[in-house]
Amino acid sequence: MRSIIHIATLLLTINLGENACPANFMESQSGVCVTHVGVSKTFCEAAKKCEKNGKSLGLNLFLVGRDATAIAQIFPYGRSVIWSGVNQLLITRNTEGDGWYDTNPKTPTYTTGTGFPWGTAQPEENGPVTMYNPGDNTFHDYPAISQVASLDVFCQYIDEPSSTVSAVKFTTNFPVRLTDLVQTNSRHVGCFLGVFRKYTMLECAMRCASNSACRSVYINMVDGRCVPVMYADSLLPWHIAGFGNDWRRFAKAEVLKH
Numbered sequence: 001m002r003s004i005i006h007i008a009t010l011l012l013t014i015n016l017g018e019n020a021c022p023a024n025f026m027e028s029q030s031g032v033c034v035t036h037v038g039v040s041k042t043f044c045e046a047a048k049k050c051e052k053n054g055k056s057l058g059l060n061l062f063l064v065g066r067d068a069t070a071i072a073q074i075f076p077y078g079r080s081v082i083w084s085g086v087n088q089l090l091i092t093r094n095t096e097g098d099g100w101y102d103t104n105p106k107t108p109t110y111t112t113g114t115g116f117p118w119g120t121a122q123p124e125e126n127g128p129v130t131m132y133n134p135g136d137n138t139f140h141d142y143p144a145i146s147q148v149a150s151l152d153v154f155c156q157y158i159d160e161p162s163s164t165v166s167a168v169k170f171t172t173n174f175p176v177r178l179t180d181l182v183q184t185n186s187r188h189v190g191c192f193l194g195v196f197r198k199y200t201m202l203e204c205a206m207r208c209a210s211n212s213a214c215r216s217v218y219i220n221m222v223d224g225r226c227v228p229v230m231y232a233d234s235l236l237p238w239h240i241a242g243f244g245n246d247w248r249r250f251a252k253a254e255v256l257k258h
Contacts, residue, residue: 022059025157028070033157035061039150043129043142044191046083047103047231050155051213060212061155063231065102066110068132068139069117071154078135082152086112086130086139089190089234091176094125101175103232105212106158108253109175128188129232143187168209170217170250175233181218181249183235190234192227199226205250216251220244 021033028034037053040046047063054061064071065085085103093099100112100123119138123130127143131151183189193214196207201219204226208214215233218241219226227240233251241247 022057022157026074028073030067030070030073032064032067032070034064034067034070034074034154035157037153037155040083040153041146041150043083043087043144044231046151046153047085047191047213049153051231053155059160060105060158062105062158062213063103064132064154064156065104066112066116067104067156068134068154069137071132072134072137075134080152081131081133081140082154084130084132084139085232087232087234088128088141089188089232090178092128092185092188093123095123097123100130101233104156104158105215108215108233108251128190144189168205169253170205170209171253172249172251174251174253178235178249181236181247182238182241184238186237186239188235189237190232191230192237192240193230194228195240196226196228198224200224201248201250204228208250208252214252216249218247218249220246221248222246 021027025033025035037049040049050061050063063083063085068082068084071079071082086100088100090101091099097116097118098111098113102110117138119140122139123141126141129142129144130139131142132139199219204217204219207226208217208228213230214228216229217226218236227236236247
């Protein structure tokens, strides 16, 4: 089977110049553009708020991840904790502070490393995603569904959609080769668009390629079930995958400009 699919789609980037924030967005000293879109009880809802808000404004937005540190620059006197896009939904890291991914679609291979601003004794297996505390500029691992209060949601601006045609590259081994595609931990379930039935591999990939918030797809090679993964790349939950070994994963590796 071919491990890479190239398909035509809309190019979702346009260069507006460095540090050009849209109207009514806040800009940090480091040039990060963010907007506050309310609060949310769940990670997936927070990420979806950014997608929907971006579409309403004609912008590409995503849930702020490692650049959440910009919030501390914008609000130097502190603010309540916020959802962060830094996560371990694809590769479980538990108490390891390195190797966590980010929701920034421009940098799908980025992982946390030495010097990442974790809080004291963090991470400590509290959950698969993170929240950021602007008060002390630290990240903390956190459940995907908040058990306490709703957290603030900040969206980061990345660019504006364009009608320029390009190709999206999908591959089975991006950003790493996975030996197991199924997530058995119900607390580590990511965000999914739905389960679409009787799709071909190409139709499934097209479903993801045409959506800038989609990160990868899972396709069942026997019955044609197609599962687009949204906002943060993640494993396929057991309640969808079952016991079968008939699933294949195709991750959105890059948008190729023409």
